[in-house]
Amino acid sequence: xxxxxxxxxxxxxxxxxxxxxxxxxxxxxxxxxxxxxxxxxxxxxxxxxxxxxxxxxxxxxxxxxxxxxxxxxxxxxxxxxxxxxxxxxxxxxxxxxxxxxxxxxxxxxxxxxxxxx
Amino acid sequence: xxxxxxxxxxxxxxxxxxxxxxxxxxxxxxxxxxxxxxxxxxxxxxxxxxxxxxxxxxxxxxxxxxxxxxxxxxxxxxxxxxxxxxxxxxxxxxxxxxxxxxxxxxxxxxxxxxxxxxxxxxxxxxxxxxxxxxxxxxxxxxxxxxxxxxxxxxxxxxxxxxxxxxxxxxxxxxxxxxxxxxxxxxxxxxxxxxxxxxxxxxxxxxxxxxxxxxxxxxxxxxxxxxxxxxxxxxxxxxxxxxxxxxxxxxxxxxxxxxxxxxxxxxxxxxxxxxxxxxxxxxxxxxxxxxxxxxxxxxxxxxxxxxxxxxxxxxxxxxxxxxxxxxxxxxx
Amino acid sequence: xxxxxxxxxxxxxxxxxxxxxxxxxxxxxxxxxxxxxxxxxxxxxxxxxxxxxxxxxxxxxxxxxxxxxxxxxxxxxxxxxxxxxxxxxxxxxxxxxxxxxxxxxxxxxxxxxxxxxxxxxxxxxxxxxxxxxxxxxxxxxxxxxxxxxxxxxxxxxxxxxxxxxxxxxxxxxxxxxxxxxxxxxxxxxxxxxxxxxxxxxxxxxxxxxxxxxxxxxxxxxxxxxxxxxxxxxxxxxxxxxxxxxxxxxxxxxxxxxxxxxxxxxxxxxxxxxxxxxxxxxxxxxxxxxxxxxxxxxxxxxxxxxxxxxxxxxxxxxxxxxxxxxxxxxxxxxxxxxxxxxxxxxxxxxxxxxxxxxxxxxxxxxxxxxxxxxxxxxxxxxxxxxxxxxxxxxxxxxxxxxxxxxxxxx
Numbered sequence: 001x002x003x004x005x006x007x008x009x010x011x012x013x014x015x016x017x018x019x020x021x022x023x024x025x026x027x028x029x030x031x032x033x034x035x036x037x038x039x040x041x042x043x044x045x046x047x048x049x050x051x052x053x054x055x056x057x058x059x060x061x062x063x064x065x066x067x068x069x070x071x072x073x074x075x076x077x078x079x080x081x082x083x084x085x086x087x088x089x090x091x092x093x094x095x096x097x098x099x100x101x102x103x104x105x106x107x108x109x110x111x112x113x114x115x116x117x
Numbered sequence: 118x119x120x121x122x123x124x125x126x127x128x129x130x131x132x133x134x135x136x137x138x139x140x141x142x143x144x145x146x147x148x149x150x151x152x153x154x155x156x157x158x159x160x161x162x163x164x165x166x167x168x169x170x171x172x173x174x175x176x177x178x179x180x181x182x183x184x185x186x187x188x189x190x191x192x193x194x195x196x197x198x199x200x201x202x203x204x205x206x207x208x209x210x211x212x213x214x215x216x217x218x219x220x221x222x223x224x225x226x227x228x229x230x231x232x233x234x235x236x237x238x239x240x241x242x243x244x245x246x247x248x249x250x251x252x253x254x255x256x257x258x259x260x261x262x263x264x265x266x267x268x269x270x271x272x273x274x275x276x277x278x279x280x281x282x283x284x285x286x287x288x289x290x291x292x293x294x295x296x297x298x299x300x301x302x303x304x305x306x307x308x309x310x311x312x313x314x315x316x317x318x319x320x321x322x323x324x325x326x327x328x329x330x331x332x333x334x335x336x337x338x339x340x341x342x343x344x345x346x347x348x349x350x351x352x353x354x355x356x357x358x359x360x361x362x363x364x365x366x367x368x369x370x371x372x373x374x375x376x377x378x379x380x381x382x383x384x385x386x387x388x389x390x391x392x393x394x395x396x397x398x399x400x401x402x403x404x405x406x407x408x409x410x411x412x413x414x415x416x417x418x419x420x421x422x423x424x425x426x427x428x429x430x431x432x433x434x435x436x437x438x439x440x441x442x443x444x445x446x447x448x
Numbered sequence: 449x450x451x452x453x454x455x456x457x458x459x460x461x462x463x464x465x466x467x468x469x470x471x472x473x474x475x476x477x478x479x480x481x482x483x484x485x486x487x488x489x490x491x492x493x494x495x496x497x498x499x500x501x502x503x504x505x506x507x508x509x510x511x512x513x514x515x516x517x518x519x520x521x522x523x524x525x526x527x528x529x530x531x532x533x534x535x536x537x538x539x540x541x542x543x544x545x546x547x548x549x550x551x552x553x554x555x556x557x558x559x560x561x562x563x564x565x566x567x568x569x570x571x572x573x574x575x576x577x578x579x580x581x582x583x584x585x586x587x588x589x590x591x592x593x594x595x596x597x598x599x600x601x602x603x604x605x606x607x608x609x610x611x612x613x614x615x616x617x618x619x620x621x622x623x624x625x626x627x628x629x630x631x632x633x634x635x636x637x638x639x640x641x642x643x644x645x646x647x648x649x650x651x652x653x654x655x656x657x658x659x660x661x662x663x664x665x666x667x668x669x670x671x672x673x674x675x676x677x678x679x680x681x682x683x684x685x686x687x688x689x690x691x692x693x694x695x696x697x698x699x700x701x702x703x704x705x706x707x708x709x710x711x712x713x714x715x716x717x718x719x720x721x722x723x724x725x726x727x728x729x730x731x732x733x734x735x736x737x738x739x740x741x742x743x744x745x746x747x748x749x750x751x752x753x754x755x756x757x758x759x760x761x762x763x764x765x766x767x768x769x770x771x772x773x774x775x776x777x778x779x780x781x782x783x784x785x786x787x788x789x790x791x792x793x794x795x796x797x798x799x800x801x802x803x804x805x806x807x808x809x810x811x812x813x814x815x816x817x818x819x820x821x822x823x824x825x826x827x828x829x830x831x832x833x834x835x836x837x838x839x840x841x842x843x844x845x846x847x848x849x850x851x852x853x854x855x856x857x
Contacts, residue, residue: 034598334575413650
């Protein structure tokens with residue numbers, strides 16, 4: 001039988017409950033463990049193979065000259081273009097790239113959004 | 118009249134319980150309504166402007182005054198500019214007759230119940246003009262719907278008020294309140310509960326709130342009759358809507374809940390009566406906010422059909438019941 | 449202009465879109481109305497065309513995985529899963545059973561998320577803001593579950609060619625099962641509200657009627673067709689993924705109105721919750737992916753999937769290199785667009801938002817480029833050969849600088 005006002009009991013319950021709003025940014029938000037955030041690059045493990053740059057769908061990784069790696073090249077990450085897809089983490093044969101849980105990455109200047117170790 | 122009395126009357130008009138008090142109270146009622154609506158939906162509502170967001174409607178008003186005011190090329194310039202001002206003036210005028218700080222309003226004439234009903238009807242006509250003068254297709258559809266809804270809610274509203282007038286045998290608001298206080302010693306809602314319910318439902322339609330906010334349906338015709346107004350004109354329209362909320366709940370308190378009467382310290386009557394007025398109007402607003410968050414929006418033909426098929430017969434039956442009670446000598 | 453039209457007849461035209469609160473994405477519908485009744489509807493598409501099919505021809509198969517999931521935000525798992533499945537067929541490899549089961553789990557969890565989102569939006573279109581807020585609060589549960597599994601709330605990127613990329617551990621399984629219990633209770637409550645609340649019934653019953661013959665003639669797909677009594681579901685008729693082993697029911701209603709569409713989607717959500725539970729309890733053990741060679745031999749495959757909105761088709765053609773030669777996507781909203789024009793005629797203006805929302809439109813997925821001649825109001829569509837000739841002519845005129853600038857790296 002259709003009656004108007006089926007939500008009434010629920011509404012009156014809500015007056016005494018805590019609101020479901022998360023008070024971000026006054027309260028920090030917890031992200032789960034496998035979250036795909038900003039890239040963290042470990043130059044020690046890199047061999048300069050260039051697989052990450054070849055596989056990146058967004059063109060966010062460029063190879064530059066560097067003496068520290070075996071093949072004399074290393075990646076430069078432009079994370080303003082990054083999709084956070086983690087394909088580079090998967091393609092790297094030495095596990096030099098990891099995606100952390102940092103997600104508050106907004107910035108005023110696009111030139112600063114680069115990881116150039 | 119003595120100059121002192123004239124001066125006091127002017128102060129009453131402007132400060133308390135006149136224009137400034139009513140405007141501030143209108144903003145307070147809007148905050149209360151928004152906060153309750155949010156709490157029913159498990160959200161927070163206004164929070165950061167002022168303590169618990171109390172100053173939010175005031176901040177909205179100031180912001181709108183500062184925005185750019187555009188008159189569209191296809192609009193009728195004189196009508197477009199004058200309608201918001203007239204609406205504000207009309208809403209303030211109706212508030213002069215509602216008892217706030219004493220058992221009578223600032224002005225009181227015999228027959229002022231009908232005068233107040235008539236002026237609130239003018240408010241509805243002004244809304245239709247506002248949509249018509251905008252020259253926009255969405256406003257024209259909004260005006261059509263306002264007109265249709267007007268036909269639907271005015272009659273049950275008037276009938277419920279008339280049943281109160283019949284029960285108290287007077288058309289003057291101050292007499293109705295004193296009847297409840299002195300003769301009956303009970304609020305009239307005990308005698309005519311059906312009229313109270315019909316009054317509440319019609320006032321939802323009058324204030325254009327869900328489930329009857331068809332003229333202003335956001336997802337269908339963007340904003341109905343308000344769509345072309347911006348800046349100062351929109352600020353005045355919103356203020357007029359808030360004042361209408363004060364008017365509707367104030368009239369409900371005066372007619373059905375015994376006016377601002379309550380236990381008080383003799384000599385400090387204005388203060389205590391105002392406090393009782395605030396408490397009682399907040400109760401009425403609680404019921405209206407609850408109804409607002411409970412339903413979906415009806416279609417315009419369903420609104421008109423529902424009002425004519427269900428509310429008007431009940432209102433007529435209520436009038437007959439009141440006559441029966443008078444005949445039996447109960448009241 | 450308005451005055452002449454009103455004086456001439458009583459009808460005039462109301463534009464809904466591209467910017468309108470009733471639409472969540474941009475398309476233009478022009479309604480010819482008389483008072484409150486809708487007489488005719490005419491639509492124009494092409495506002496969100498992004499050139500994805502062309503872009504896919506210049507990226508490798510692995511890079512296209514992430515391009516295809518961004519065709520749509522709500523059905524991104526369906527797009528990526530269909531693409532991965534089609535390329536696997538193209539290359540001739542099969543994903544291992546555990547990978548296929550996890551892929552199916554993501555499809556079903558996404559169906560729950562998409563239907564709950566739609567239910568909230570439909571409630572908002574009829575003015576029921578309270579139900580909108582409550583449903584979206586409960587949708588956060590499934591978003592958090594997907595975030596725990598895949599690392600992101602939308603664009604899950606769980607699929608790869610040959611299987612899936614991440615595994616589901618046992619403690620994650622317990623958390624998902626707990627979340628599914630809460631979701632099932634809340635969805636059953638919302639179903640009861642939708643069937644009993646008189647204001648919803650007043651707005652949704654007998655509105656937007658599409659008879660069964662018209663449905664078959666105009667080729668509606670997905671829940672729109674199942675609400676008109678047409679019993680079609682790709683998961684049962686042409687099983688892919690793990691659907692030949694998971695037990696489920698196909699929900700069909702035959703009242704042909706918006707209320708039937710609401711109930712079909714709510715029931716499908718409950719079915720998806722039961723399916724997800726079954727998949728989690730019966731996950732086979734083993735590997736989650738197999739190897740994939742970069743170059744694929746010449747082949748062409750048509751793959752299809754039951755996305756939350758209907759039947760999603762992917763056509764991929766390979767030519768021996770590591771980039772596809774042609775990728776074509778046909779999304780369900782493109783098939784449902786003509787039926788919606790049929791449903792809107794004869795209704796009221798007040799019914800426009802709920803009927804438009806009733807097919808669950810995702811205009812971003814479906815867009816095609818449409819050519820319009822402003823002076824004569826003629827519209828036409830070009831096929832591949834005409835587009836190719838036009839693009840060669842354009843690049844000849846505007847020189848090589850444009851190409852060089854764009855492909856700087």
